[in-house]
Amino acid sequence: MPDAVLCHILSFLFTTEAVKTSVLSHRWKNVWASVPVLDLDEEEYDADMNQPLYNPEDCFAQFVNRVLMFRCSGDIHRFRLATNGMDDVSLIYAWISTAIRRNVVEFDLTVQRSTVPPFEIPKSLFMCSTLVRFKLWLHRGIRVMIPTSSNCFPSLKFLHVTVHFPDSDSMEKLFSRLPVLEELIIDGNFVESTTSNLDISAPKLKRLQTELRVFKHDMHFANFVNYVCQILVNVDAPNLEELDICFDPLVSFSLKNAKCLRKAKIDFFYVEELKKHDYFLGLADRIHQIFAGIYDAKYLTVKAPLLAALDIGHQYLLPTFNNLNYLELQLHTCRCLQSLATVLKISPHLEQLKILLNRKHMYANENNYSDDVDEDEVEPEWDAPETVPVCLISHLKTICLWDFKGCPDDMEVAKYLVQHGKALNRVTIHTPFCENKEMKSQSATALWSNVSKFPRGSKTCEIEFQTII
Numbered sequence: 001m002p003d004a005v006l007c008h009i010l011s012f013l014f015t016t017e018a019v020k021t022s023v024l025s026h027r028w029k030n031v032w033a034s035v036p037v038l039d040l041d042e043e044e045y046d047a048d049m050n051q052p053l054y055n056p057e058d059c060f061a062q063f064v065n066r067v068l069m070f071r072c073s074g075d076i077h078r079f080r081l082a083t084n085g086m087d088d089v090s091l092i093y094a095w096i097s098t099a100i101r102r103n104v105v106e107f108d109l110t111v112q113r114s115t116v117p118p119f120e121i122p123k124s125l126f127m128c129s130t131l132v133r134f135k136l137w138l139h140r141g142i143r144v145m146i147p148t149s150s151n152c153f154p155s156l157k158f159l160h161v162t163v164h165f166p167d168s169d170s171m172e173k174l175f176s177r178l179p180v181l182e183e184l185i186i187d188g189n190f191v192e193s194t195t196s197n198l199d200i201s202a203p204k205l206k207r208l209q210t211e212l213r214v215f216k217h218d219m220h221f222a223n224f225v226n227y228v229c230q231i232l233v234n235v236d237a238p239n240l241e242e243l244d245i246c247f248d249p250l251v252s253f254s255l256k257n258a259k260c261l262r263k264a265k266i267d268f269f270y271v272e273e274l275k276k277h278d279y280f281l282g283l284a285d286r287i288h289q290i291f292a293g294i295y296d297a298k299y300l301t302v303k304a305p306l307l308a309a310l311d312i313g314h315q316y317l318l319p320t321f322n323n324l325n326y327l328e329l330q331l332h333t334c335r336c337l338q339s340l341a342t343v344l345k346i347s348p349h350l351e352q353l354k355i356l357l358n359r360k361h362m363y364a365n366e367n368n369y370s371d372d373v374d375e376d377e378v379e380p381e382w383d384a385p386e387t388v389p390v391c392l393i394s395h396l397k398t399i400c401l402w403d404f405k406g407c408p409d410d411m412e413v414a415k416y417l418v419q420h421g422k423a424l425n426r427v428t429i430h431t432p433f434c435e436n437k438e439m440k441s442q443s444a445t446a447l448w449s450n451v452s453k454f455p456r457g458s459k460t461c462e463i464e465f466q467t468i469i
Helices: 003-010 015-023 056-070 089-101 168-174 271-275 283-293 304-308 312-316 334-345 390-394 408-420 444-451
Strands: 037-041 078-083 106-111 119-121 133-139 142-144 158-164 183-191 196-201 207-215 231-236 242-247 251-256 263-268 299-303 326-330 352-356 398-402 426-432 462-468
Touching (some): 015 037, 015 056, 037 056, 056 089, 078 089, 089 106, 133 168, 168 196, 183 196, 207 231, 207 251, 242 251, 242 283, 251 283, 263 304, 283 312, 299 304, 304 334, 326 334, 334 408, 390 408, 398 408, 408 444, 426 444
Parallel strands (some): 078 106, 106 133, 119 142, 133 158, 158 183, 183 207, 196 231, 207 242, 231 251, 242 263, 263 299, 299 326, 326 352, 352 398, 426 462
16 A cells, blocks of 8 residues: 555554554554654553653653654644643643644644643744644643734634633633634533633634533532622624534523524533522523524524523513524423423424423433433423414424323323414324333324324324334
8 A cells, every 4th residue: 555545544543553553564664754643642652661660751751752753844734632741841832833833734732730830822823824723621720821913823713622620811812813713612611600701703603612511519519509600601703603502500601793693502501400590690681692692593402491491571582583494492391391382482484393302300411311200290381372373374384293202291282283383294203112101101003093183274284103213
């Protein structure tokens, strides 16, 4: 195989593994040195543990120095550096400088612990004209000093920052100058005492994903207090097309000028926190603020407990989603059913509706959930709206009911939608393969018998049953 093919294969390996291929044969001796990808991870470094006076940090530093010394003089396309932190911070600066001199295009930087003196992201990295993709692990021990020049990140199109109890000043500076950025991901953890104001101004930003979680010490010990929001995220992105938010009650998210927004997904971390919304001062205002920023979306996925946490006054203040064509509403409890009426009312031109009916008392981003709700013991929560929503009368064409078990509220909702959907063409009902005994689900045959008797508002409406496998 040509050397170019061998280099491509080795680019998928950690650099420690790529270097080891030099012993395979004379042909392989220097192939690793031409690989345009360097993946240097201290945890993956296979040092000789039997060496006397073994120091993992020194061994890793020596390895990185040798790699950079003996590799060819060609450009470095992707450079990943993950270290637990060096006592000699100058080594990290030297390695970063080498990558910049070699016209690095993709840079992934992780410094996992504080250093003395504190590690500061070099200004040269902000000024790098070839850098297109940048991933950074940012914690309190890392400082960010933006150059005074306005020419920061001149070519950067992708930025992913994972924060871990970061320094507020560094967070605020990092997102201040992103002239050509097209995709931004911010995730990680804060403590409740953190005060931060993130102003993100990105004129060419197309995709934004935020997943910022605030650790609430008292709540974890069931000692609830009145929490005050001190983390503000303000986004000005006139060309934003896709938005994905994982919501925390103590993070305020404001989006303006999102006239090009096509797709939005609003998630959250913990259902239990939304149930105790009275403990979070101003929560309803923050939820309303999110929806006020995405009203131009054409496709929307939302977890219903967010809407259920709004009082009647805030529900009436929700904006009208005139452009919304597709809606996916994910339920978690029966109390969320009334959110359906709210969202249908503010979506007059909705054509496609998908409702996930699975009642999971769970953490939204975890696997430790249980179907421990007995629907026979739950007071019905579905009340048909006084007036039929406009979208049901004139626009809604397809409905998908996912994880339909046939409990009384589910049946009432399905009956209402089928009966009042004047423009409906198809209703697809997905039932679980294994019936949940606690939910006392009806058999698929019984479900079909009952649903097929529903009066239909549209003469062209077909009802189809499918089994979830």
